[in-house]
Every structure is written in structure tokens, then in C-alpha cells.
Amino acid sequence: MEQQNTRGETLYNAIFPQHPELAIKLTGMLLELPVPVLDQMMQDEKLLSAGLQKALNTLQDSTEKWQDINKCLFEFVQGDVDSDSTDSLGDQLYDLVDIHNTGHSEKITGMLLEMGQNEVKKLVSDLQLLEQRIQIAQDALELKMSDERKMSNSSDFDDAKEKLGEKVFEQIEKIDPQNCACITGMVLELDPSAIQMLLTDRLALHIAVEKAQAVLSQSATPNSGLANDEDGSELDTESEKIGEELYCYVSNTKYSEHASRITGMLLEMPHSRLAELLKSPEELNGKIEIAASALKDD
Numbered sequence: 139m140e141q142q143n144t145r146g147e148t149l150y151n152a153i154f155p156q157h158p159e160l161a162i163k164l165t166g167m168l169l170e171l172p173v174p175v176l177d178q179m180m181q182d183e184k185l186l187s188a189g190l191q192k193a194l195n196t197l198q199d200s201t202e203k204w205q206d207i208n209k210c211l212f213e214f215v216q217g218d219v220d221s222d223s224t225d226s227l228g229d230q231l232y233d234l235v236d237i238h239n240t241g242h243s244e245k246i247t248g249m250l251l252e253m254g255q256n257e258v259k260k261l262v263s264d265l266q267l268l269e270q271r272i273q274i275a276q277d278a279l280e281l282k283m284s285d286e287r288k289m290s291n292s293s294d295f296d297d298a299k300e301k302l303g304e305k306v307f308e309q310i311e312k313i314d315p316q317n318c319a320c321i322t323g324m325v326l327e328l329d330p331s332a333i334q335m336l337l338t339d340r341l342a343l344h345i346a347v348e349k350a351q352a353v354l355s356q357s358a359t360p361n362s363g364l365a366n367d368e369d370g371s372e373l374d375t376e377s378e379k380i381g382e383e384l385y386c387y388v389s390n391t392k393y394s395e396h397a398s399r400i401t402g403m404l405l406e407m408p409h410s411r412l413a414e415l416l417k418s419p420e421e422l423n424g425k426i427e428i429a430a431s432a433l434k435d436d
Contacts, residue, residue: 145169148180153190160197167193172230227255230262238272246275302326302333309337313347321350341432344425345406352408380412381405387422393430400429 149168154161168176168189179186228251235250236243250271251258261268303326310325311318325333325346336343384404388397404412404425415422 145176145180149176152180152186157190157194160194163197164190164193167196172233227251227258227262231258234262234265234268235272238269240272240276242276242279245279246272249275249278298330302330302337305337306333309343310347313344314351317351317354320354321347324350324353339432341403341428344428345403348407348411352411355410376409377405380409380416383416384412387416387419388426391423391426393426396430396433399433400426403429403432 146165146169150161150165153164157164168179171179171189179189228247231250232243232247235247240246250261253261253271261271303322306325307318307322310321314321325336328336336346381401385397385401388394388400388404393400404415407415407425415425
């Protein structure tokens with residue numbers, strides 16, 4: 139701020155002897171120029187005189203806007219300033235881009251510099267065109283970042299699902315080594331929260347595997363069970379009968395106090411599988427042990 143005041147005083151003192159009535163106006167106009175241009179003008183009387191003449195001519199045109207005044211002055215002086223170097227041009231462009239507060243000044247400047255030196259010179263001298271290019275670059279950047287965020291989220295989800303799949307496969311392989319791959323694929327169709335529950339609930343996982351095995355079995359023999367499906371009452375009767383047999387069996391084990399809950403848990407399994415278990419006490423006892431263990435964990 140102090141340097142700006144010093145420049146203003148120096149300019150005013152140089153302008154006042156020749157144009158006392160317009161000294162303040164002309165000083166204000168010249169102070170709108172970029173600092174490097176202004177400093178060079180203050181050191182070069184010829185350049186200052188030419189700049190003042192340009193400003194005076196502009197003032198005489200009542201239709202000229204202030205923005206156009208700055209533009210004309212800037213274009214006039216620019217020809218005398220060594221701005222051909224890429225670094226100098228890049229610095230000027232960055233300063234102009236940074237004024238727009240996009241939050242991506244460096245990236246946008248880099249994008250605009252790729253257009254070539256001649257195009258960049260046009261942007262530096264045409265503020266309206268520059269603003270349009272900045273908006274286009276900003277839109278492109280935001281679209282790119284949005285796509286990157288989507289890809290990142292998708293990648294994170296895929297990684298999490300892959301890790302979850304590995305854990306599920308390890309557990310299912312212990313239950314059904316032969317069909318573990320197919321069953322894992324079926325289980326992974328569930329919501330992640332449901333899969334997590336299966337990993338923490340041994341009985342629920344066993345039941346899910348049993349259901350998947352039943353589906354695989356039915357797909358191998360598609361006509362099986364059609365007779366029962368056609369008669370809902372027969373299915374209900376069968377379910378009730380199996381439930382009673384299971385309850386009686388569990389009631390005669392050491393887990394009789396939890397017979398109702400264990401029976402309910404076992405009834406989640408396919409009826410065909412339960413019928414097989416009732417014919418195999420040893421295997422049924424294993425399922426009861428799993429159910430009882432799950433109850434203890436609760």
C-alpha cells in the first residue's frame with residue numbers, strides 16, 4: 139500500500155506541470171496499469187509521455203468505458219515491455235487467473251499455457267476472452283475431479299467387497315469344499331451388512347449355505363418338488379410335522395431348555411435338508427450344537 143502511494147505521488151508530480159486540471163484523473167488511470175509496466179513507465183519519460191497522450195485521447199471520447207481505457211493503455215505499453223519470454227508471460231497470466239479466486243490458479247494457468255504463446259498473449263490483452271477461457275478450464279477441472287472421486291469411491295467399494303469375498307470363501311470352504319466357489323458367489327449377492335452378519339453368526343452362515351446348496355440341488359434336478367409346490371396345504375402339513383419331530387428331538391438333548399429357539403433356528407433350513415437330518419442323528423446333533431453355540435454368543 140505504501141509503495142502504491144509512493145508511485146501515485148511520483149506520477150502526480152510528473153503529470154501536474156503539464157496537465158494540472160487532469161493530473162488526478164490521469165494519475166488514477168495510469169495507476170490501474172500492472173506494476174511492472176507502471177515502474178518502467180516511471181523510469182522512461184518517452185514512454186510516460188506516450189501513455190499520457192493515449193490516456194488524454196481516450197478521455198476525449200465520452201463513449202469509452204473505464205475498462206476499455208485500461209485495456210487500451212495496457213495494449214499500448216505492452217508493446218514496449220519485454221514479455222516475449224514464456225516465464226514472463228506465464229507470470230502475467232497467473233496473476234490474472236488468480237484474481238478470479240477459482241482455487242485452481244496453477245492448474246488453470248498451466249492448461250491455458252498449453253494453448254501456445256500467441257494465444258496466451260491474446261488472453262492477457264483481452265480480459266473478457268480470458269474470463270471465458272478460465273470458466274471453460276474450471277468446468278473441465280471440476281468434471282475431471284468429479285470423475286476421479288467416483289472412480290475412487292468405486293475402487294474402494296470393489297476392494298472392500300473383494301476382501302469380504304475372501305473371508306466368506308474361507309468360511310464356506312470349511313462347510314462345503316466342493317461347492318464353495320458357487321455358494322460364495324451366491325452369498326456375495328447379498329447386501330454387505332447381511333454378509334457381515336453371516337461372518338459373525340455361525341449358524342446363520344450354515345443356514346445360508348444350506349439354502350444355497352438346496353438351490354444348487356434344485357437347479358440340477360429342476361422337476362423335483364413340483365408336486366409339493368402345487369399343494370400349499372401339503373407343504374404346511376409337512377412343515378408342521380418336521381417342526382414337531384425336531385422339537386421332540388431337541389427336547390431330549392441337554393439343550394432342552396432352549397428347545398423352542400433351537401427348533402425355530404433349524405426350521406430356517408430347507409425341509410428336504412431337515413428330513414435328511416432327522417434320519418441322521420449324528421449330523422443333526424452337530425447342527426444343534428452350532429445353534430446352541432450361537433445362542434451362547436448372543
